[in-house]
Amino acid sequence: MAAIAAAAGGRCEGDGERLFIGVGPLQTAGPEEVSFLDNRRYLPQLRETRAGAVVMAQGLADQVPEGTVAIVVPAPYLGFARVAALFHPAPAATPGIHPTAVIGPGATVSPEAEIGPYAVIGAGAEIGPGCIIGPHAAIGAGCVLGPRCRIHAHASLSHAILGEGVVLHPGARVGQEGFGFAPTPDGRFETMPQLGRVILGDHVEIGANACVDRGSQGDTVLGAGTRLDNLVQIGHNVRTGRGCIVVGQAGISGSTVLGDYVQVAAQAGLTGHLQIGTQARIGAQAGVMNDVAAKSDVIGSPAMPVREFWRMTARMKRLGEKQGKTE
Amino acid sequence: MAAIAAAAGGRCEGDGERLFIGVGPLQTAGPEEVSFLDNRRYLPQLRETRAGAVVMAQGLADQVPEGTVAIVVPAPYLGFARVAALFHPAPAATPGIHPTAVIGPGATVSPEAEIGPYAVIGAGAEIGPGCIIGPHAAIGAGCVLGPRCRIHAHASLSHAILGEGVVLHPGARVGQEGFGFAPTPDGRFETMPQLGRVILGDHVEIGANACVDRGSQGDTVLGAGTRLDNLVQIGHNVRTGRGCIVVGQAGISGSTVLGDYVQVAAQAGLTGHLQIGTQARIGAQAGVMNDVAAKSDVIGSPAMPVREFWRMTARMKRLGEKQGKTE
Amino acid sequence: MAAIAAAAGGRCEGDGERLFIGVGPLQTAGPEEVSFLDNRRYLPQLRETRAGAVVMAQGLADQVPEGTVAIVVPAPYLGFARVAALFHPAPAATPGIHPTAVIGPGATVSPEAEIGPYAVIGAGAEIGPGCIIGPHAAIGAGCVLGPRCRIHAHASLSHAILGEGVVLHPGARVGQEGFGFAPTPDGRFETMPQLGRVILGDHVEIGANACVDRGSQGDTVLGAGTRLDNLVQIGHNVRTGRGCIVVGQAGISGSTVLGDYVQVAAQAGLTGHLQIGTQARIGAQAGVMNDVAAKSDVIGSPAMPVREFWRMTARMKRLGEKQGKTE
Known part of the structure; x- marks a missing residue:
């Protein structure tokens, strides 16, 4: 109990001697x-919960039912994440190369990395210690993976340098050619050769089926700790700072630059060549x-400032209603 | 002819003795x-059609050209689907395990399932009779597939229980970790362990490159008959009722709950923790x-009620025009 | 130098005797x-550039720093694409079939095609000379690929006919069943058999994780030179003319028809059965x-005409501000 409260970063109100075997949602724990x-x-x-303990913020501890211990912390979600990680640590590599893997x-x-069935590691690539390369993952020639990266099933990677602890979820596409071409006077398009790399900082995560194109010239760079959700699109030469969050199905067009800790919510779109502070x-x-x-x-x-957007939205609705009454 | 009219659920006006060999669009049949x-x-x-017969609603039968039989039905699209399925039934499994498949x-x-080349079936997984597992599909450890599921090329599945007749189209991602993390006071993010499963009811279909994340705690659940189109995103702990439809590139954020027969059109987005009736x-x-x-x-x-939206849109346009005239 | 200026389609102002070894962005060249x-x-x-030469439009040549040659061209981006292609031509096939590939x-x-590790070529498929089939690519039964197509890692293809020089980027999905079904009176859905093909004209490119569904009846057709960016969705029976551009995360619903050289920008959505000139x-x-x-x-x-949209947007903003002052 004390270990749990310590992991959560809080103090516990109640029986400090209990033993716990896992975590669960309020309804079923x-x-x-x-x-x-x-x-x-x-x-x-x-x-109504039957949970043995609940990680929570200060003001609500008196709502806990009898028999449940309140673990009061300043940041409940973070505290719970740490408790859950006690019971469910990130999977460690089972070192070895599956006999079906192809190593260029x-x-x-x-020797401390795990290479799964049908993984393909291209010529000259470097896979660091503790990496887990999932089934069917394709690592292109010359890619460099730092320690403890996890490349899940069917992810593909080319022209890329990865730091420590980078995660590619299933089907993520990193390092393919971006969307670059020039129209010709006779109405065709000629491909602009895409020559840059993708640089992923430590602990970057790329969601399932998300795409990060290689730089056209220069590189596409995601700063340490940046996380992309599923189906996100990152165009060539985008650069983000540290700890940016890009939520599902959002897209960032080529050469746009994000500072540190920028948050881009779901399905948002940014055109190219912007500066986001x-x-x-x-x-x-x-x-x-x-x-x-x-x-x-x-x-x-x-896009406009949030306050302006809500004021405008409210007035548009009022305007609509007022006119409606006079018709 | 009679079999076709019966399948369509209608009656035919014209020559009931003809033989048919297939279906086709009006322009080319x-x-x-x-x-x-x-x-x-x-x-x-x-x-202008040369088709031998046309499945259609009542009021239009007099528009059919000479030589073409009108099959009049209450629901033409359903009727035609059933006729087409007479000629083109869903493919059946060719039982057997391809020698390149890896079975954990x-x-x-x-023994009645078909496992394609380079498929990977994880430890302890269960594949039911009549299932077709396509090339390069990756079925994670412990997944359970009911009878007659079709998992197409490159789809990946983990932490999932599938009912009968579930279809994953190529590149569908089911059961990977969702987007869960907690910010730390020093500006990093710590991953919230994702511990739940994905439960797909009977006859659920998941479109190409669509993503369904596993529950963080508790499960992500799609009710029987629910269909997702391509590139749809379903966050952790989403629950849908029976027969929901989610069209291409729409996204539903974590913990939102849909009742039965909800329809979500293309590119729509729902934030998390909502109740949709x-x-x-x-x-x-x-x-x-x-x-x-x-x-x-x-x-x-x-989002607002549809009627309100169209009234507001019309007024905004009129307002624009009126001001334009006075300038 | 002369070869470079000729490739760019321009003339060079400065030292015509220099030798170049590659291309690069202004900041690092x-x-x-x-x-x-x-x-x-x-x-x-x-x-500030240290580049030996810069491809550019006429009016800016006087801004070039000393020591840098200005290559003045009518279309700088096209000119530079051609110069870059001199140094970085598209990769040529290394003929041969990897021993792990499965040929149906x-x-x-x-014999002039390159088939990568773990590629699966279905029964009766035809792969033309100079094609490069990447690792884990899945080519369905009966598909026909013209000369010099490039099918990147994890792309899947079925029921499709490809012209010359077609490119599928990693994870592209072409030819799978579209989203077609008919509701039944008792609230289920019955699948409409999807029977058509996908026809991709010469030099069509399909972005990473983009999806092109096969026709339901008739075919889905992308005209020569059409390019789709990553994560684009193309529904069944869509037809495009020559040289259409569809940018990242845009979607086109079933049976919509695009003329030649239509441009669809990022995240746009088109409903079905439309005609786009x-x-x-x-x-x-x-x-x-x-x-x-x-x-x-x-x-x-x-959607509305662009001019109308901007006028309406500006007025909405002004209206908001004016009311704000009177509150």
């Missing part, structure tokens, strides 16, 4: 499991066509 | 083929940030 | 590299629900 509450919407489930000439695979937040489905200042929040298509 | 009309936009093609320890593959319809490109009542139709970003 | 300027936004980088019965593979341009995130005339530009959701 039993007396030997730890749960959490992060959203007041789920207070009814808290009052000159490739170096750490540090800690800016782009709302869901926003269409961003201009630079965004640091720490500002924009939404709408075309 | 010949005298031995069956076609259909479901959209008045294609009436000109009906008048403890996995059980029905039974038979609600979400319009194309809608941005849904609030619960939606049963049987209601919403559209727009942010 | 050295004296033996060629760079380009296509966007006035990057004029500061031009003034009756398939014919040109030649050289029409659809803006980013547009929602197109009606036919679009040739050479017209539309944007917005619902």
Whole structure:
């Protein structure tokens, strides 16, 4: 119990001697499991829970049912993540190369790495210690993977340098040619050779079926700790700072630059050649066509400051209603 | 002819003795083929068709050219689907395991299942009778597939339980980790362990390159008969009822719950933790940030009732024009 | 130098005797590299460049720093593409079939084609001379590939006929069943058999993880030179003319027809059964629900003429501000 409260970064109110075997949601967790509450919407489930302990914020501890220990922490979601990781650590590599894997000439695979069935490692690639390469993953010639990267099933990688602990989820596409071509006077298109790389900083994560194109010239760069959700599109020569978040189905066009800790919500789109300042937040489905200042929040298509968007939306609705009454 | 009319659920006006060899569109079908009309936009093609028979609704039978039989049915598209399925039944499994497939320890593959080249079946997985596992498909450890599932090329599956007749189209991603992490005070993110499963009910279909994340805690559940189109994103812990339809490139964020027969049109987005009532319809490109009542139709970003949206849109356009004239 | 200026289609102002070894961006190119300027936004980088030569338009040649040769051309981006292709020609096939590739019965593979590890070529398929089939690519039974096609890692293809020089980027899905089904009176859906093919004209390119469904009846057709970016969705029976461009994450629903040289910008969506005229341009995130005339530009959701959209947007913003002052 003390280990759990310590991992969560909090103190526990109640029986400090209990033993726990895992974690679970409020509705199904039993007396030997730890749960959490992060959203007041789920207070009814808290009052009914059979969980042995619940990680939660200060003000709600009195809502916990009898027999459940409240673990009070400043950041419940983070605290619970750490408790869950006690019971469910990230999988470690089972070193070895599956007999069906194809290792290209000159490739170096750490003896501490795990290479799955039908993985293909291209010529001259380097796979660091503790890496897990999933089934059917394709690592292109010359790619470099730092320690403890996880490349899941069917992901493909080419022209890329990965730091430590990078994760590619299934079907992620990293390093393919970007969308570059020039129209000719007679109405055809000629391909612009795509020559750059993709540089993924430490602990970058790329979601399932997300795409990160190689630079056309120069490189496409995602800063350390940046996370892309599923089906995100990153065009050539995009650069992000540290810890950026890009949520499902959002897209960032070529050569746009994000500062540190920028958040791009689901299905938003950014045109190319923009500058997005540090800690800016782009709302869901926003269409961003201009630079965004640091720490500002924009939404709408075309995007505008969040406050302006909601004021405009409210007035449009009122206008509609008023006219409706006079008709 | 009688078999075809019976399959279509209608009666035929004309020569009941003809023989047919297949189906085809109005423009190209010949005298031995069956076609259909479901959209008045294609009436000109009906008048020119050489098809031997056309499945169609009542009021249009007099537009059929001479030599073509009208098969009049209450639901032409359904009727035609059944006729086409007479000529083109869903493919059956050719039982056997391709010599290049990798079957993990403890996995059980029905002798009536077909396992394609380079398929990988993880430890302890169960593949039911009549399943077809396509080339390069990756079935994770412990997954359970009911009878007659079809897993197409390059699809990946992990932490999942599938009912009967489930279809994953090429590149579909089911069961990977969702987008869950907690920010730390020093600006990093810690991964929230993703521990749940994906439960796909009978006859669920997942489109090409669509993604369904495993539950973070609890499960992600798609009810029987639910169909996702290509490139759809389903976040962790989403739950749908029976017969929901999610069209191409739409996305549903974590923990949102859909009732039965909800329709989500193309490129729509739903934020997390919402309740969408039974038979609600979400319009194309809608941005849904609030619960939606049963049987209601919403559209727009942010979403509003369809009627309100169109009234507002019309007034915005009129307002624009009026001001234009006075300038 | 002369060869480079000739390739770029321009004339060079400066030392015609230099030798070059490659190309690079303005910021990093050295004296033996060629760079380009296509966007006035990057004029500061031009003034600082160490590049040996810069491909550029006429009016800016006087901004080139000492020691750098200006190659003045009418179309800088096209000119530079041609110079870059001198140094980086498209990769040629290394003929041969990797021993792990599976070639189905009756398939014919040109002796001049390259078949990568774990590629699967279905029964009766035809692979033309100079084709490069990447690792894990899956070519379905009966597919026909013209000369010099490049099918990258993990792409899948079925029921398809490809012209010359077609490119499928990693994870592209071509020829799978489309989203077709008919509701039954008791609330289920019955699959409409999907029977058509995909026809890709010469030099068509399909982006990473993009999807092109086979025709339901009739065929899905992309005209010569059409290019799809990553994560694009093309529904069954869509037809495009020559040289259409569809940018990342855009989607075109079933049976919509595009004329020649139509441009669809990122994240736009087109409903089904539309006619889009030649050289029409659809803006980013547009929602197109009606036919679009040739050479017209539309944007917005619902889409309207571009000029009308910007006028309406500006007035909405002014209206918002004016009311704000009176509150």
